[in-house]
Amino acid sequence: MAKNLLFLLSGLILMAAGATGSLAQESPRSDVAVYSGDLHAFQLKPPSGWVLDLENAYTNGYTAVLYPDSQIFVEASMIIYIWAYPLDSLGFQEYISADSTFYLESNIGLEFISTDTVYTPQEFYWVILEAADPGAESDIALIGYLDGETDIIIYQLDITDRISWADAAPKFAEAMANLTVLDYSD
Numbered sequence: 001m002a003k004n005l006l007f008l009l010s011g012l013i014l015m016a017a018g019a020t021g022s023l024a025q026e027s028p029r030s031d032v033a034v035y036s037g038d039l040h041a042f043q044l045k046p047p048s049g050w051v052l053d054l055e056n057a058y059t060n061g062y063t064a065v066l067y068p069d070s071q072i073f074v075e076a077s078m079i080i081y082i083w084a085y086p087l088d089s090l091g092f093q094e095y096i097s098a099d100s101t102f103y104l105e106s107n108i109g110l111e112f113i114s115t116d117t118v119y120t121p122q123e124f125y126w127v128i129l130e131a132a133d134p135g136a137e138s139d140i141a142l143i144g145y146l147d148g149e150t151d152i153i154i155y156q157l158d159i160t161d162r163i164s165w166a167d168a169a170p171k172f173a174e175a176m177a178n179l180t181v182l183d184y185s186d
Contacts, residue, residue, distance in 0.1 A: 033064055035084040037151035041182040044082060047174035066175055078168040080175050083154045092147045096127055109137030122181045124148060135159040142172050146179065153179065
């Protein structure tokens with residue numbers, strides 16, 4: 001059952017190693033992963049100079065995490081958390097409303113100051129929420145929601161201080177641009 005599974009696209013390495021689990025544990029960072037949804041697969045790739053970490057993501061309840069390759073997961077000054085879910089009973093806009101309300105209620109001091117929509121080359125779109133004072137009142141800086149028709153992909157950029165904003169915001173945009181929607185008929 002490939003549905004809703006995240007797997008590494010490191011075919012040559014896995015084939016050479018006989019697809020052993022020890023290789024995945026020895027090398028938890030890869031530069032490409034795929035989330036398989038109902039209608040589409042979503043290829044996740046970190047921005048340049050960042051890593052994609054699945055091991056720490058799985059351990060902490062995320063689909064994937066991205067952070068600078070010069071840092072480690074537990075001490076990263078900027079990190080992008082990724083979740084991928086099927087859109088079961090809620091529509092895309094309803095999900096964003098419920099999720100953003102949850103963020104506001106559970107993060108004292110968090111306030112969203114702007115919303116933007118960005119289209120992918122395949123004509124899917126992101127809805128992006130920007131926090132009022134990223135790295136100060138809250139670690140949350142940006143949240144992006146990709147409408148994958150039957151699935152939703154969520155990117156959340158957290159930064160530990162205001163100084164990280166100038167470096168982190170373009171990396172968030174690059175990470176969103178690096179996401180590729182794959183059609184199963186291709």
